[in-house]
Amino acid sequence: MTSTADSALPVTGLPEGEAEAVRSGRLDIGWARILSTLPRSRFLPDVIWPKDPATGVNIPVDKAVDPVSWRGWADADVPIVTQWDDRSTGGPGDTATSSASQPALVVNMLAELDARPGHRVLDAGTGTGWTTGLLAARTGSANVVGIEYDAAVADAARARLHAAGLDPLVVTGDGAAGWPARAPYDRIQCTYAVRRIPPAWVEQTRPGGLIVAPWETGLTHHGALVRLTVDEDGTASGPFVRSVQFMGSRPERPTPVDREDYLPSDVDSWPDGTDQTTSTLRPADLWDTPYSAAWWTVGLLVPDVVHATSTADDGTLIGWLFSRRCRSWSIAYFDDDPEAEVYQGGPRRLWDEVETAHRWWAEHGRPGHEDFGLTTGTETERVWLRDPANIIGPDR
Incomplete structure (x- = not known):
């Protein structure tokens, strides 16, 4: 991907995030020249x-x-x-x-993508046009396709790219469909979070090509960047490489949950069948820690669940869980006591599922995002721990 000689060259005129990527060897000096002439x-x-x-x-x-x-x-x-x-x-x-992503994150994604001169590249989520422009400068404008869902955003990106002397194809549409007219691609990059790798991306990438995309569960918007290699058999597989947070795909935006559908506010008592229990888990064990691998793992193992928090008048933090499959719910009250009071109802016992998932994570050595990987194809998608044969959680 880089050469020692190139990465040892002096780096000037770059913001620190980009400069550090070149000094470390994750990006070569060719990228340094591009980044210096095409700043965000x-x-x-x-x-x-x-x-x-x-x-x-x-x-x-x-x-x-x-x-x-x-x-x-x-x-x-x-x-x-x-x-x-x-x-x-x-x-x-x-x-x-x-949005325009954090530059250090952009250069890290470019390092994972390893786009080289002459590569055909699809950039899903053109946004401002910056990453599409960087890729066009690297591989050649004729080799790059950018896709942007929002027509006004796409128009503005085209104008900025033209002003920068670049002419990649920027199309308005759903990035999940890819752009088959220019396939096969050597590289596909996505700059918004997905909850499943679109099959079209795998189909439109040549065997041996790479797909780099932020991937998240439905539980939390803190996801992980995955780097997949496409195989001859029509699947793609590879590791998660770091935790990230990106805006989600517009077509994948979930329908908001209405608490009244689960627990009407005009009811004075808990519904029949409500269980009351306690828990030693705290928000710091779960969602309170930024980019928590624990909470992300819970999202892998406890599918189709929405999480929310609120604060009571006395300062008690309340954690809510709602199932998208059925009318199951859970409420945990976190005050100064060492154990939280938990109520849950419906066909699923959501807090029990969370505790089971957290216990699994602890028993398996508290793995980080980089310990997991993903294998995806046209029909199923599976997450694995440390080895593609070690599948965890349900098929997606």
Whole structure:
């Protein structure tokens, strides 16, 4: 992927995240030249909402009002929201729907993708156009196809790419369908989270080609980046390489859960069949730890479940679980007591499933994301632990 001689060359003019990737040898000096001439700032709109790492809050920055601050955030190693609530203008809103990824994460994905000059590449989720542009500069514009679901976002990306002197094909459509007219591809990269690798990607990648994509369970938006190698038999398999968080695929957006469908607020007592128990698990054991491998593993082993939290008037943290298969539910109350009070009802005992999954994770050595892998094909998708033969959880 890289040469020792190239990676030892001095690196100047790059933000630290990109420079470190070149110094470490994960990206070669050819990538350094591309990144220095195509910084993220060339592909950003005038109004952006970078995520302040000190507060975790997205702050509005207008280039026309404060160009110095805008440039500082554009070059910072932070993710930047560029669209809210599927609207081409306006913001901020309730839900971030398009963004420019953190540069360090982008270069890590490029290192995993290992795109080389002459490779045919499909970039699903063009967004601002930055990653599509980087890949076009690396492999040649004629070899790159970018797909963007949002027509206004796609139009803006085309304009930025043209201004940068690049002319990859950018199509408006669902990235899950790929773009068969330019197949087969040597590499497919996705810059939004999926819950199943689209079969079209496997079908449109040549044997030996690579697919790099963020993959998540339905339980949490903290997922993991998977690097798959396509086989002659029409399957693709490979390891998860690191934890990541990306916006989800728009066509895969789940229908919101209404708590009233499970526990009507006008009922004064617990429904018949409710179980009461206690648990020594705490939020820090599960969802409270950023990018927790434990909670991600629970999502692998406890499918079709939605998680939410709220806070009672007295400060007690409440953890909610709802099944998408049936009207099963669970509520855990976390106060200062060492044991949480848990109530659960319905055909599934969701908290029991969570405890069983967490216990499995602990008994198997508390594996990290990189200990797991994925094998996918046209009909089934399976997650495995440390070896493709060691399948865990249900087929997907």
